[in-house]
Amino acid sequence: MNTLQVELGARSYPIKIGQGLLGQAELVAPHIKGQQVLIVTNETVAPLYLEKTLPAFADFQTASVILPDGEEYKNLEVLNHIFDRLLQQRFNRQTTLVALGGGVVGDMAGFAAACYQRGVPFIQIPTTLLAQVDSSVGGKTGVNHALGKNMIGAFHQPNCVVIDTNTLQTLDDRQLKAGSAEVIKYGLINDKEFFSWLETRATDLLARDPQALSFAIARSCQNKATIVAEDERESGRRALLNLGHTFGHAIETAQGYKLCLHGEAIAIGMCLAAQFSARLGWITEMDVTRIIALLEKTGLPTQMPTGLTADNMLKLMQVDKKVRDGKIRLVLLKSIGEAIVTDQYDFSLLRQMLLDAQQS
Numbered sequence: 001m002n003t004l005q006v007e008l009g010a011r012s013y014p015i016k017i018g019q020g021l022l023g024q025a026e027l028v029a030p031h032i033k034g035q036q037v038l039i040v041t042n043e044t045v046a047p048l049y050l051e052k053t054l055p056a057f058a059d060f061q062t063a064s065v066i067l068p069d070g071e072e073y074k075n076l077e078v079l080n081h082i083f084d085r086l087l088q089q090r091f092n093r094q095t096t097l098v099a100l101g102g103g104v105v106g107d108m109a110g111f112a113a114a115c116y117q118r119g120v121p122f123i124q125i126p127t128t129l130l131a132q133v134d135s136s137v138g139g140k141t142g143v144n145h146a147l148g149k150n151m152i153g154a155f156h157q158p159n160c161v162v163i164d165t166n167t168l169q170t171l172d173d174r175q176l177k178a179g180s181a182e183v184i185k186y187g188l189i190n191d192k193e194f195f196s197w198l199e200t201r202a203t204d205l206l207a208r209d210p211q212a213l214s215f216a217i218a219r220s221c222q223n224k225a226t227i228v229a230e231d232e233r234e235s236g237r238r239a240l241l242n243l244g245h246t247f248g249h250a251i252e253t254a255q256g257y258k259l260c261l262h263g264e265a266i267a268i269g270m271c272l273a274a275q276f277s278a279r280l281g282w283i284t285e286m287d288v289t290r291i292i293a294l295l296e297k298t299g300l301p302t303q304m305p306t307g308l309t310a311d312n313m314l315k316l317m318q319v320d321k322k323v324r325d326g327k328i329r330l331v332l333l334k335s336i337g338e339a340i341v342t343d344q345y346d347f348s349l350l351r352q353m354l355l356d357a358q359q360s
């Protein structure tokens with residue numbers, strides 16, 4: 001087992017990465033204060049992993065709530081199922097919530113934990129690659145609104161993150177590839193060595209080679225933990241983690257969260273960010289080619305979805321949380337391995353790039 005630490009003073013917590021960790025009580029018990037535990041999962045993950053997870057909480061009064069599966073259920077109405085269960089069970093302020101599932105379950109359970117009785121502790125047990133490398137670490141929680149993704153939420157750090165890499169064996173290929181988009185993101189924004197490693201090992205990752213998986217997960221978590229420790233509340237550097245996300249979220253919103261998976265939308269978004277960075281003269285066309293090649297090798301989409309226009313994209317991008325004074329701040333690349341956040345660019349160039357990327 002590999003243990004990393006997210007250094008946030010009193011809110012510091014460990015990330016435990018290994019095979020077969022799900023039912024291990026000693027990993028979670030030290031992070032539970034009261035007697036009550038509510039496991040939040042969904043209808044896909046519950047039959048696969050709920051039984052295997054329960055022994056970890058055998059010493060506590062444990063209940064579970066099973067949410068419908070899908071990004072389209074990441075909303076306030078479904079969030080209420082968690083509060084219903086907590087209140088039906090008369091769970092108190094010492095309750096610990098456990099998120100067992102992908103990023104949707106993690107974001108919802110985390111947000112419920114942030115709100116229930118003004119805040120209770122929670123533990124992340126992520127079961128998708130995306131959740132293991134990204135969403136379970138860093139304390140961003142929340143739900144979507146019909147008018148914008150992740151628009152209602154809170155910062156609430158987990159008390160620990162337990163990553164059982166065996167759970168990835170049941171994940172379908174499309175989800176594995178989608179999660180890889182966030183892995184590639186770390187290479188692009190902060191870690192050029194890791195980007196090169198991915199260029200040679202992407203195939204092993206997709207083949208679920210345990211060594212490749214655990215290396216990529218640990219390296220991604222380390223990158224994220226470092227950035228979060230520097231800037232927990234995203235007043236600066238943490239925004240770099242949103243490479244491709246302003247474009248990607250616009251794509252997800254335009255599609256009503258139904259067609260592209262999050263990671264797929266982010267892959268397209270990273271291509272657009274790379275292409276725009278090249279237009280500004282910051283990276284070379286060769287860099288763009290390398291980025292697109294790695295995304296394609298990983299089986300990710302790289303082109304704007306058909307039917308989505310440049311102006312529609314721009315309108316949706318205005319809803320992004322990074323917009324300040326009507327200016328869309330973008331994460332762009334200075335090189336492979338170095339990103340910056342900026343609104344210092346010519347808007348007409350951005351629009352032209354999107355017009356050129358638009359598919360008829």
Ligand SMILES: NC(=O)c1ccc[n+]([C@@H]2O[C@H](COP(=O)([O-])OP(=O)(O)OC[C@H]3O[C@@H](n4cnc5c(N)ncnc54)[C@H](O)[C@@H]3O)[C@@H](O)[C@H]2O)c1
Nearest residue numbers: 044069102103104105127128130131135140167170171262
């Ligand atoms: N909080 C953050 O910092 C952060 C960061 C990135 C993404 N996110 C959010 O995460 C969400 C995407 O997460 P995701 O990609 O994990 O999607 P997801 O939670 O929808 O999971 C993908 C699918 O895989 C299923 N699944 C989960 N684990 C499985 C397993 N082990 N075996 C088989 N099937 C399994 C799920 O039921 C679902 O059908 C988005 O809502 C995104 O906004 C949050």
Ligand SMILES: [Zn+2]
Nearest residue numbers: 134182262266
């Ligand atoms: Zn993301």
